[in-house]
Amino acid sequence: MQTTPGSSVDLYWIPLGAGGHSVRFNGLVFEAINAARAHRPRCDLYHAALIVTLDGDRHTVELAPAWAADGASRGVVRTGPVGSRHLGRWRLFRYELRCWPGGSIPDLDYAVGGAHRLSGDPAVARRLLDNVARVPTPVWGRDELRAGEMWNSNSVVAWLLATAGISTQTVRPPERGRAPGWGSGLVVADRGAARTTTDGGRLVHGASPYSSATPSSSISTSSNPSGARAIALASASSRSSR
Numbered sequence: 001m002q003t004t005p006g007s008s009v010d011l012y013w014i015p016l017g018a019g020g021h022s023v024r025f026n027g028l029v030f031e032a033i034n035a036a037r038a039h040r041p042r043c044d045l046y047h048a049a050l051i052v053t054l055d056g057d058r059h060t061v062e063l064a065p066a067w068a069a070d071g072a073s074r075g076v077v078r079t080g081p082v083g084s085r086h087l088g089r090w091r092l093f094r095y096e097l098r099c100w101p102g103g104s105i106p107d108l109d110y111a112v113g114g115a116h117r118l119s120g121d122p123a124v125a126r127r128l129l130d131n132v133a134r135v136p137t138p139v140w141g142r143d144e145l146r147a148g149e150m151w152n153s154n155s156v157v158a159w160l161l162a163t164a165g166i167s168t169q170t171v172r173p174p175e176r177g178r179a180p181g182w183g184s185g186l187v188v189a190d191r192g193a194a195r196t197t198t199d200g201g202r203l204v205h206g207a208s209p210y211s212s213a214t215p216s217s218s219i220s221t222s223s224n225p226s227g228a229r230a231i232a233l234a235s236a237s238s239r240s241s242r
Helices: 022-037 120-132 154-161 181-190 228-240
Strands: 007-016 044-054 057-065 076-081 094-103 118-120
Touching: 007 094, 007 120, 007 154, 022 120, 044 120, 057 120, 076 120, 094 120, 118 154, 120 154
Parallel strands: none
Antiparallel strands: 007 044, 007 118, 044 057, 057 094, 076 094
């Protein structure tokens, strides 16, 4: 593997609701219900985000509510519906996928353990950035792709890592933590979903300027949590108020 000082893929685990009370409360309720159903202890919930550097240029990659109109200023590449395809006709119920050159990630200072370096290979970083424009865009908070778990920001990050050729078998949230949706991203990547068009998603800026990528296979086992829509709307409300 080739490594260069100006190329890297860094993963951040941000506690769900960091910096906001409503999202954290909804997350606690969501996890309490799922833990009770699964007869297991409660876990801390995390939201995954990426910072990818290629040839010295830094890109932030994450999902966020699509409430503001000027997506180009935030590096918006794709959008998709939240909760329901019918609701997704209104911007209030849409999410956006950002690949933002020189951008910022809200609440990054709260990330547990700071940056987790997954690769220093420029070819891997290039593949990952190229694949951002190919991320599936099913309904946020639903298991529309029948992957065994809802689709959300963690799904997108897992999908991007797997299709870039980064091994995810040792990638885990912090101790006693859980990342709902992570497993569905790995399942969909394993199916080769990069070649599948998903209705309801919108390609905003067209193809990535980076080289093409080849999906890699991954393995996933996950549960099927419920109540995701409430968290989605609370998260959108919290984020938009900042």
